[in-house]
Amino acid sequence: MSPPPAPAAAVALAACILAVTAATLAGADDPYRFFTWNVTYGTINPLGTTPQQGILINGQFPGPRIDCMTNDNLIVNVINNLDEPFLLTWNGIKQRKNSWQDGVLGTNCPIPPGSNYTYKFQSKDQIGSFFYFPSVALHRAAGGFGSFNVFQRPQIPVPYSPPAADFTLLVGDWYKSGHKQLRQSLDSGAGELLPPDALLINGVSSPAAAPAIFVGDQGKTYLFRVSNVGMKTSFNLRIQGHQMRLVEVEGTHPVQNLYDSIDVHVGQSVAFLVTLDQSPADYAVVASSRRFGISPAASSPALLTATATLRYTGGGAPANIPMPAPPPEGIDWSMNQARSFRWNLTASAARPNPQGSFHYGGIATSRTMVLESSAPAIAGQRRFAVNGVSFVVPDTPLKLVDNYNIANVIGWDSVPARPDGAAPRSGTPVVRLNLHEFVEVVFQSTESEIQSWHLDGYDFWVVGYGNGQWNESQRTTYNLVDAQARHTVQVYPNGWSAILVSLDNQGMWNLRSAHWDRQYLGQQLYMRVWTPQQSFSNEYSIPTNAILCGRAAGLGH
Ligand SMILES: *[C@@H]1O[C@H](CO)[C@@H](O)[C@H](O)[C@H]1NC(C)=O
Ligand SMILES: *[C@@H]1O[C@H](CO)[C@@H](O)[C@H](O)[C@H]1NC(C)=O
Ligand SMILES: *[C@@H]1O[C@H](CO)[C@@H](O)[C@H](O)[C@H]1NC(C)=O
Ligand SMILES: *[C@@H]1O[C@H](CO)[C@@H](O)[C@H](O)[C@H]1NC(C)=O
Numbered sequence: 090m091s092p093p094p095a096p097a098a099a100v101a102l103a104a105c106i107l108a109v110t111a112a113t114l115a116g117a118d119d120p121y122r123f124f125t126w127n128v129t130y131g132t133i134n135p136l137g138t139t140p141q142q143g144i145l146i147n148g149q150f151p152g153p154r155i156d157c158m159t160n161d162n163l164i165v166n167v168i169n170n171l172d173e174p175f176l177l178t179w180n181g182i183k184q185r186k187n188s189w190q191d192g193v194l195g196t197n198c199p200i201p202p203g204s205n206y207t208y209k210f211q212s213k214d215q216i217g218s219f220f221y222f223p224s225v226a227l228h229r230a231a232g233g234f235g236s237f238n239v240f241q242r243p244q245i246p247v248p249y250s251p252p253a254a255d256f257t258l259l260v261g262d263w264y265k266s267g268h269k270q271l272r273q274s275l276d277s278g279a280g281e282l283l284p285p286d287a288l289l290i291n292g293v294s295s296p297a298a299a300p301a302i303f304v305g306d307q308g309k310t311y312l313f314r315v316s317n318v319g320m321k322t323s324f325n326l327r328i329q330g331h332q333m334r335l336v337e338v339e340g341t342h343p344v345q346n347l348y349d350s351i352d353v354h355v356g357q358s359v360a361f362l363v364t365l366d367q368s369p370a371d372y373a374v375v376a377s378s379r380r381f382g383i384s385p386a387a388s389s390p391a392l393l394t395a396t397a398t399l400r401y402t403g404g405g406a407p408a409n410i411p412m413p414a415p416p417p418e419g420i421d422w423s424m425n426q427a428r429s430f431r432w433n434l435t436a437s438a439a440r441p442n443p444q445g446s447f448h449y450g451g452i453a454t455s456r457t458m459v460l461e462s463s464a465p466a467i468a469g470q471r472r473f474a475v476n477g478v479s480f481v482v483p484d485t486p487l488k489l490v491d492n493y494n495i496a497n498v499i500g501w502d503s504v505p506a507r508p509d510g511a512a513p514r515s516g517t518p519v520v521r522l523n524l525h526e527f528v529e530v531v532f533q534s535t536e537s538e539i540q541s542w543h544l545d546g547y548d549f550w551v552v553g554y555g556n557g558q559w560n561e562s563q564r565t566t567y568n569l570v571d572a573q574a575r576h577t578v579q580v581y582p583n584g585w586s587a588i589l590v591s592l593d594n595q596g597m598w599n600l601r602s603a604h605w606d607r608q609y610l611g612q613q614l615y616m617r618v619w620t621p622q623q624s625f626s627n628e629y630s631i632p633t634n635a636i637l638c639g640r641a642a643g644l645g646h
Contacts, residue, residue, distance in 0.1 A: 119160040119211065126153070128233065129170045135289050137298035139265050144171065144223065144232035151259050151292050151318075152221070152235030157212055159242050166207040167200060173226055174199030177208070179237060180316075180356060181219035181339050181576050183546055184210055186628045188488060188596030189635065191545050193224045195487040195599055195615045198638035206636055216241045217340030218314035218358045220259065227275070229605055231268040232292075234259065234318045239340070248436035249336045249345065252362060255312035256303045260326065260353070260376045261319030262393065263287045263294065275609055278470030282606040284390035285322055288376055290397045301397040303374070307365050312336070315351075316358040321604040323354045323379040323539050323579065327413040328399055329372040333361040335430070339575040341548060342436035350416055352379060352423050354579035355541040356603030369401035370408040377415050379423065381539040381582050420581045424554050430573040432550075449550050449589055450569025455526040458506050459559065461533040462540060462580075462602070462612060465513030472611045473602065478504045478516045479611030485639030487519055487615050488597040492631055495640045504614055508533070515611070519597070524620040524627065526592045530600075531559045532580045541603035542586070543577040546618075549590035551578050559585035577603055592618045595628040 126146045133143035133150045146152035157163060169175040176199045178192035188196050190210040200206045222234035236257045241247050262285035264271060271282060287294040291301045305311050313333070315326055327333075327350035334345050337360035351359060378393040392415075416422045463474045472479040483490070483498045490498045504518035505511070522528065530549075532542050551574075552567040567587060580586045601613035620627060633646050 124165045155237045168205040169200040178224040185213040198636040227268040252312040253309035262322035280471035288393040288395040295396040310364045317353045341574040356577040369404040372399040431571045454529040457529040461508040473607040489641040519615045540580040543603045546598040548574045549588040553587040
């Protein structure tokens with residue numbers, strides 16, 4: 090695999106930041122990569138027909154790609170030149186012992202307009218395809234996202250031959266309305282966002298705007314890294330005339346099955362190999378939206394399609410074969426495919442838990458949480474909730490509240506472990522869990538839309554997907570041998586998904602709907618993974634440059 094390019098570093102700046110970070114990062118001997126990111130508004134035209142305001146990083150939409158290597162130290166100075174507070178989060182980067190750098194409102198103060206914050210973190214023990222995105226104020230709907238590829242170190246093998254090159258595809262739904270307008274509609278209490286207007290691949294919607302072209306040689310094999318960076322739409326991806334060999338799911342290595350097409354839900358990433366075994370021509374890379382259920386707000390969302398091109402060197406004419414058809418609309422095909430994603434037990438390299446437990450199925454769980462999503466009206470406003478509690482963002486990040494023992498902000502354990510039928514309410518729940526607990530979480534949907542759930546700081550084993558109401562007897566159906574490990578799991582309409590997670594990463598971690606309107610309207614909570622023995626080997630202390638806001642403003646680091 091091609092090594093990542095050398096970091097664009099200002100040497101003088103490097104020397105001074107190094108002195109600061111060496112004290113707080115364990116991997117001080119690992120290489121450093123420096124980035125300075127200028128976040129601004131700018132005009133973009135992803136639909137080719139509708140110039141609109143986008144969020145750019147260093148003038149780019151999507152934002153710059155991060156290519157780094159396992160254990161690299163990343164120093165990202167984010168300068169906010171928007172007119173609103175801004176924050177980036179690193180989807181799938183586990184921030185080991187370091188939830189301080191997670192970049193969500195429960196861990197970080199947003200960066201005020203005209204100000205900057207320098208993230209300092211390590212891609213510790215990870216290999217794979219991830220992405221970053223803005224985590225506040227629906228900025229994500231306007232851009233600010235980009236890919237984040239972590240390459241293996243030379244001495245670490247991955248379970249496939251090096252591809253000739255790799256291609257990165259950021260695919261997501263898109264709105265003609267700007268993020269402020271979308272926010273207004275959510276703030277009005279009217280409910281979820283209406284269906285999106287388009288689907289984009291790498292920032293363009295075909296055919297009105299120039300679609301992305303990926304060029305390769307006949308006979309060679311290429312790695313495609315695909316992430317769903319959208320707001321709320323699952324998609325299916327396929328390549329005309331070619332099969333896809335799945336080799337990575339969010340930093341873990343699955344059994345390498347061949348697929349004609351792959352479903353990717355919001356917040357998820359996959360990587361697959363494609364061998365250019367056809368005659369030289371242009372082949373369509375097609376993403377189309379998956380609709381599954383019918384949403385109450387929109388009885389029939391339109392099928393959205395985006396197309397890019399896989400071009401053989403010497404090709405250039407469209408292949409004379411049929412376009413690849415989308416899979417059946419229902420749940421069954423997708424759920425069966427999800428069950429076919431299984432962990433390759435003999436593959437080395439990145440594992441969900443650094444101790445490398447292959448026997449997760451034999452570990453006793455310390456507790457079960459059944460988290461049921463709902464869309465209640467609270468004080469006349471449509472909200473989204475988990476077990477009846479709709480999360481309200483506090484004036485001070487929970488991580489700071491905990492660090493400084495600030496009273497009356499956190500609702501400790503205020504979300505019930507199971508749906509209890511109590512009246513829907515607002516709150517700021519943090520679930521207290523002990524370091525090294527082994528926990529079962531069941532995501533229960535009673536709604537007709539597909540959902541997607543993400544946990545920061547962790548990978549988890551997805552041991553089961555089912556229809557209807559989960560109960561204890563479903564445990565007999567769990568895959569306790571080779572379930573796929575990942576950080577984001579879809580939940581099918583009126584169905585459930587069950588995960589097991591080994592809580593080996595101390596910190597304050599966001600568990601949230603990856604559907605961004607649901608997250609924005611309260612479908613999230615935090616988990617504090619903690620131990621009374623305070624030790625830097627468990628968790629780093631507050632960064633010296635942490636922004637202090639709300640009730641933490643003016644307190645010393
Ligand atoms: C950021 O970009 C804006 C717009 O291009 C420019 O005016 C500003 O000087 C840039 N700031 C930095 C720190 O590079
Ligand atoms: C803002 O950037 C400057 C360098 O330009 C750096 O010294 C400073 O630490 C940054 N601020 C924060 C809060 O990271
Ligand atoms: C699993 O990984 C091993 C070790 O790298 C590899 O040789 C094997 O082909 C993989 N198995 C499957 C079924 O993908
Ligand atoms: C549990 O769920 C299964 C499958 O839906 C159902 O057949 C069974 O009756 C349920 N058991 C209990 C105790 O509710």
